[in-house]
Amino acid sequence: MDTRITSETALITPSAGILRARHGWRAKCLQRLIRMDLPVPRSFALPCETVSAIAAGRPLPVEDLRKVFDGGSGLVSVRPSAVMPEWGGPGTVLNVGINDALHAELSARMGAANADAIYLAFVQSYAINIARLDPDMFHHEGDGALSRALAAFEAEMDEPFPQDPARQLAEVLRSMARAWDGPTARLLRQAKGAPADAPLGLVIQEMALGLGPGLCGSGTIQFADPVTGTPRVTGRFRGQSHGTAVGAGAETLYLTRDERGPSLEDVSPETFADLIRFGIAARERLREEMLIEFVVTDGQVSVIDATRLARTSRAGVRIAVSLARDGVIPPEEALMRVEPRALADLLHHQVDPRAPRDLITRGINASPGAATGRIVLTAAAAQAANARGEPCILVRRETVPEDIRGMHASVAVLTERGGTTSHAAVIARGLGLPCIVGANGIRIDLRNRTLIAGGRELREGDEITIDGSSGEVLAGAAALLPPALDDNFTQLLAWADEAGGIGVRANADTPEDALVARRFEAQGIGLCRTEHMFFDGERLPAMREMIFADSPDDRRLALARILPMQREDFTRLFEIMAGLPVTIRLFDPPLHEFLPHDREGLRELAESMDMPLSDVTRRVDALSEFNPMLGMRGVRLGITMPEIYDMQARAIFEATVDASRKGDPVVPEIMIPLVSAMREVELVKTRIDAVASAVRNERRTEFTYKLGVMVETPRAALRAGDIAAHSAFLSFGTNDLTQMTYGLSRDDAGRFMGTYVSQGVYSEDPFHVLDQDGVGELLLTGAQRARRQSPHITISVCGEHGGNPESIAFCHDAGFDYVSCSPFRVPIARLAAAQSAIRGRLTGDFD
Structure with missing residues (x-):
């Protein structure tokens, strides 16, 4: 930008060397375009602190403002320049500086109709947006519209329309600064993620009018499809002919050759070639796909602005990978440019x-x-x-x-x-x-x-x-x-794995889930919820028969029917995972979940069980609990009805032997749910060790396994040191741990959670983003105490937070070994893990 323009009051400063934080993104971008020798009109940047001072009532030095209009067209525009483009800002004001004298000059140069249109557009904009007059008073069109607009302004303001360009500019700057500082603007930018006190810079730019002899007009051009990200030149060009009023009789041209009509490429191949050259230069030097706003005056292109191309998630991935493949940015930067949650849009x-x-x-x-x-x-x-x-x-x-x-x-x-x-x-x-x-x-x-x-x-x-x-x-x-699981998606995740970071496993309950987990390259199964295997129509009757058993022996008979089903499931899981770790959670839910509760369902159950309806009803009532999620479930069920866990352990070990004989050696990881006390682990471990010995003897085969605990209760986190003495791993089940820490039902919290977040009670829904201050402290305390007891114990998170990028960053920083999440969230977790590792290296916190 023009370094000759200076000010003792620093109201107007040249933007060479400015930082984005001080002048905003638009000023920074224009600075780069100028350094690239692109034809950018003379521009000036007002720093954010100056704009804040203007909003607070600081007087504006008119003499400095007058220098802006020296030379050139005599007209300038004022555009907002927030720190981040998505924060928006006041609308751009064009044609600042037009007055009666300049109107006469423009009429002689480009025709009265064009000059009238420029003057009228500014009078209307100034009256409505700067003077805050009633818009209905300035909807003038046709012959004499300019005269009527000027008369309306004078009648309402009791003074003629301002003729001093410096005064016009001063009022525009003051109005835009105050608009940014107003309550409505604050709320709007807060909704976009900006702080309420976010700063604003302003950019003043000499206007290229795009009117006159030869090819004239204005338009935009972009070089990638904003939906798919594929390379494609698109945009628009609205041309003007000499003597034709702005907005009237203008011809809209396609940019590239198109059978539907004339194009800029046909009409002026030199101009089109300039735009392509500018686009290539902007991509390479700005290291981004840009949308370029331009004006053509007698065949000469002026670059007015360049903004980051708005794009969908799938386009964002393709563009980031393409920039890295072309050597414009390094792969690690491509990884950091993609929001992990955006990958969900490519999977479905x-x-x-x-x-x-x-x-x-x-x-x-x-x-x-x-x-x-x-x-x-x-x-x-x-x-x-x-x-x-x-x-x-x-x-x-x-x-x-x-x-x-x-x-x-x-x-x-x-x-x-x-x-x-x-x-x-x-x-x-x-x-x-x-x-x-x-x-x-x-x-x-x-x-x-x-x-x-x-x-x-x-x-x-x-x-x-x-x-x-x-x-x-x-x-x-x-x-x-359709989903976009193409080579760009694959390449991005390959780079993510190379970047390192915390491990990522999948929560997989069925062979189908495991296949998805392998497809997305999970490093194993971190949680297999065995109860989900029993809701199949063929298995539910056997499960209900076990529930209705009156004695341990009867239960064992019913469980004997379930055993081969479980063994088959586990064998298939082990085969699919091909030697990768598989963590199987023992039976967890309360038994009532497997029973009907409506009259029709109870009658069907009575018929299938060959029992009187009254007996079935009494049995269902006997299993009912006031708060079943805090009652007879998890390890409590395994201790009071140990034959259930005995059956599951046998199925796991027999599947281990079968799968190991067919392929890769299997080392199953058995996880005890809902533990609160060390003695619970001791009791279950004793029985599981006994089952393992029995299977080894029966099958005459040696195998090993790991026994661990799912930490879901606050007490388990606090007593993790004791529990670790009997465990090879601890996996924090943050769904239930959050529920118990807050005293909230995760199924019912949705009724009021939006209100709580909007009123600042919680910064985020704690069931969606890990509560690092409360639940996170339990995780850190548990991990610290467990590792003090057993330095090599494996620590992980297997709740739904395991697929949340912010929560993954917390686990990475805490030194956890892996996170586990739903199969379709594995790609998101892999990218989030890579980003955590990269951030750690950049800050020196990661070795």
């Missing part, structure tokens, strides 16, 4: 951002992706629709374990209740299904088979689209983009 179908949306209602975006299907209101209806080959969306008040089969048969899930770690959310993420929970604006009427949502009545069988990425429920079939 997404609603095309270019397509129209018929919004019905919103909820919590619990599992990403998009799907279209017909509404079904029960798991049975979902299975029936799936059998007919009809895509369906399961809509429930909230899901329960019995709905898992229906979820498997659906393409998406929608629930009225729930939060980010509710049953529906956790299972949907594991299955890779789009899911929206906590959609309080819906009401399900099972009797009439209808769904009331957003004031509309939808019937079972109506088609809707679930956008699990945004939390929006759409009517009908929206246009979808």
Whole structure:
């Protein structure tokens, strides 16, 4: 920028050498464009502190402002320059400096119609945005519009329209500075992630008018598709002919040759070549895909601005990888440029951002992706629709374990209740299904088979689209983009693995989950929830028979039927993981989850069990608890009914022998859930060791295994030193640990969590982002005490926080060995782990 323009008061400063933090992103970008010798009009940058002083009432030095108009066209624009482009700012003001004298000069140079249009546009903008007059007074068009606008201004302000360009500029600067400092602007930028006191710089730039003889006009050009990221020149050019009024009679040209009409490439190949050259230079020197705003005056191009190309997540990945492959940026920088959560958009179908949306209602975006299907209101209806080959969306008040089969048969899930770690959310993420929970604006009427949502009545069988990425429920079939698991995705994650960082495993309950985990290159299974294997229609009767057994011997008989099923599942898991670690959590949920509670379900159960309905009802009532998630579940069930864990241990060890004979050696990791005391571990360990000895003798084969604990209770975290004496590993189950630490139900917290976060009670939903101050302190305390007792013990996190980037960074910094998350969140975790390692190296905190 012009270094001759200086000011003793530092109101206007040249931008050569300025820092973005002081002058904002636009000034920094223009500075770089000038250093690249691109044809940028003379520009000046006001630093953020000056803009703040103007907003506070600091007087403006008119003589310095007058220097801005020396030479050139006599017109300038004023544009905002916040520190981050996404923070926005006041609207750009054009044509500052136009007055009666300049209007006469422009009329002679480019015609009265063009000069009138420039003057009128500024009068209207100044009156409405700067003087804050009623917009309805300045909607003048046609002949004499300029005279009427000037007269309206004078009548309202009791003075003529200001003729001094310096005064005009001073008022524009003051208005923009105050607008940025206003309460509405503060709220808007806070919604975009900016601090309330974020600074603003302003850029004053001489205007290139794009009017006159020869080829004239203005436009934008970009060099990559903003949706897909593929290299493609697109944009627009609105040309002007000499003597044609601005905005009237203008011709819009395509940029590249196009059979639909004339293009800039055809009309002026030299101008088009200049734009391509500028775009290549900007990409290489600014190290980014840019959108360039330009003006053409008599065939000469002026670069007015260059901004980072707005892009979707999939485009962002492709662009970052392309820049790294071309040597513009190093791979580590490409990794840091991609938001880990953005990878979720590549794993699933997404609603095309270019397509129209018929919004019905919103909820919590619990599992990403998009799907279209017909509404079904029960798991049975979902299975029936799936059998007919009809895509369906399961809509429930909230899901329960019995709905898992229906979820498997659906393409998406929608629930009225729930939060980010509710049953529906956790299972949907594991299955890779789009899911929206906590959609309080819906009401399900099972009797009439209808769904009331957003004031509309939808019937079972109506088609809707679930956008699990945004939390929006759409009517009908929206246009979808396919997943983008291409070589760019693969390359980015390969670089992530090379960068190192904390290990990443998957939570996988079935062979299908394990296959997904291998596909996304998880380093093993960090949590296999064995209870999910029992909800299959063929296995549920055997499970219920075991629950209804009256004695340990009867239970063992029922468990004998389940044993081969468990052994088969574990064998398949071991074979799929091919020697990678597999952590199997012993049976955890309360038994009542496997039993029906409505009259129809109880009657069916009585019939299948060949028992009187009254006996079945009494048995179900006897198993009911006031708070089952804090009752007879986890290790408590394993100690009071030890034959359950005996059966599971035998199935694991027999599967270990079978799988090891076929392929890679298997060292199973057995995890005890819901531990609170060291004695619980001792009791379970004794029995599991006995089962292991029995299987070794029966199979005449040696094998090893690891026994560990799932730390889900605050007491287990506090007594981790004692527990570690009997454990090879500790894995923090942060879902239940958060629930117990806060005293919150993760299934019900969604009702008020939004209010709590908006009012600052919690900075984030603690079930979504790990509470580092509270729950995090329990993790750090537990890990420290465990390692003091057993320095080589493995420490991990296997709750849903294991797929959250901020939580992964916490675990990395704490020195944990790995995190485990849903299979479809493994890529997100791999990238987040790499970013944590890179940040650690940059700050010197990571060796």
